[in-house]
Amino acid sequence: MRGSFLPLFLFVFLIQGAVFADDQALRQKALQAGLAPLPAVAPEAADNPVTPQKIQLGKRLFFEPRLSKSGLISCNTCHNLGMGGDDNLPTSVGHGWHKGPRNAPTVYNAAFNRAQFWDGRAKDLEQQAKGPIQAAAEMANTPDQVVQMLKSMPEYVAWFRESFPSDPDPVNFDNVVKAIGAFESKLITPGAPFDRFLNGADNALSPEQKDGLALFIDRGCTACHNGVNVGGQAYFPFGLIKRPGADILPPEDKGRFAITQSASDEYVFRAAPLRNVALTAPYFHSGQVWDLKQAVLVMGAAQLGAELSDEEATKIAAFLGSLTGVAPEIIYPKLPVETDETPRPQL
Ligand code: HEC
Numbered sequence: 001m002r003g004s005f006l007p008l009f010l011f012v013f014l015i016q017g018a019v020f021a022d023d024q025a026l027r028q029k030a031l032q033a034g035l036a037p038l039p040a041v042a043p044e045a046a047d048n049p050v051t052p053q054k055i056q057l058g059k060r061l062f063f064e065p066r067l068s069k070s071g072l073i074s075c076n077t078c079h080n081l082g083m084g085g086d087d088n089l090p091t092s093v094g095h096g097w098h099k100g101p102r103n104a105p106t107v108y109n110a111a112f113n114r115a116q117f118w119d120g121r122a123k124d125l126e127q128q129a130k131g132p133i134q135a136a137a138e139m140a141n142t143p144d145q146v147v148q149m150l151k152s153m154p155e156y157v158a159w160f161r162e163s164f165p166s167d168p169d170p171v172n173f174d175n176v177v178k179a180i181g182a183f184e185s186k187l188i189t190p191g192a193p194f195d196r197f198l199n200g201a202d203n204a205l206s207p208e209q210k211d212g213l214a215l216f217i218d219r220g221c222t223a224c225h226n227g228v229n230v231g232g233q234a235y236f237p238f239g240l241i242k243r244p245g246a247d248i249l250p251p252e253d254k255g256r257f258a259i260t261q262s263a264s265d266e267y268v269f270r271a272a273p274l275r276n277v278a279l280t281a282p283y284f285h286s287g288q289v290w291d292l293k294q295a296v297l298v299m300g301a302a303q304l305g306a307e308l309s310d311e312e313a314t315k316i317a318a319f320l321g322s323l324t325g326v327a328p329e330i331i332y333p334k335l336p337v338e339t340d341e342t343p344r345p346q347l
């Protein structure tokens, strides 16, 4: 009786060994392709040391609708931290119900991007945050009005003092964006199944996700989507091989060309960071594709000249689902009550 179990035992042992070796090889391949686990801590900006006081102030400012002219729109309106850090709209809606031209990217893990925005026009989170507060189609405010609003509430004055103790006049626009940047540097989502797999947990990915990872590498997606954020590091023409239709790539938005005026930058965009991408539909800077598998098929054709099969796209989309990490628990902050000096909402 016993003897008959031995071949079976050996068989199972060999199969398991082979699977284990496959997992190890896939892990090596992913690391060699430039993919890497998400660190639990973001790099600190040299001129903006992160302190607990500054993070706390930055959180209040992130949720503060009075940073906008209407008193209605906060950063969280378009970067909803409960919904993947974006607004789940094709393109964002701001002041006066104005519809903007681009999709809102997630703020989660933005600290790891080489530069901010679809076209990389802001070098870091601090410079970035100055944009939406003043953009007519977003919060439509002015730095002076923001400072007046903050100075009108004694709680904010005290919090700025605590956060910038060596600054004689700490309530200013530069410090607003420094505090917001400090808070955003904590919006990190480590511990995704993909990270657990890279760190040695063979079973963190399903067989379908492993196939998808292998395809993501073999088909060449990692040429552009690599690094800890699986993108966000470099710029490429959207439509490198074949330009997608005008619905997905509207002709009037020429990407980096608007910044550099160089013909070679026409329709060049940052390779989108793909962390938490399963939470942030619709896709592309135009926000015209709702289905992740469809977005994968668009990428295959536009960037690689590859007709991916439905099965391949399904597997790659399953892999992309393994990039969903664990968002920090955020307690909604209490904001100070207005005073006579607080600017009134202007709708
Ligand atoms: C009306 C909606 C809206 C509001 C309000 C808004 N944003 Fe955005 N945000 C966007 C859109 C749209 C983009 C992309 C714009 C582009 O690339 O040209 C963006 C881009 C970003 C990015 C870049 C992320 C990346 O991957 O490049 C960050 C970070 C960000 N916003 C943070 C903030 C902060 C902080 C605030 C508050 C001060 C804020 N946003 C307010 C819509 C909004």
Ligand code: HEC
Residues within 6 Å of the ligand: 118, 216, 219, 220, 221, 222, 223, 224, 225, 235, 236, 237, 238, 240, 269, 270, 271, 272, 273, 274, 277, 280, 282, 283, 284, 285, 286, 295, 296, 299, 300, 303, 304, 316
């Ligand atoms: C030549 C570089 C390049 C290659 C190769 C490439 N991408 Fe992209 N990818 C980009 C760029 C650039 C964008 C941003 C496009 C835009 O402006 O909307 C992007 C966007 C995306 C998005 C949308 C993300 C979002 O948040 O809207 C997904 C999903 C994606 N890529 C997946 C893939 C997959 C899967 C592959 C392989 C089949 C791939 N990409 C190959 C450069 C590339």
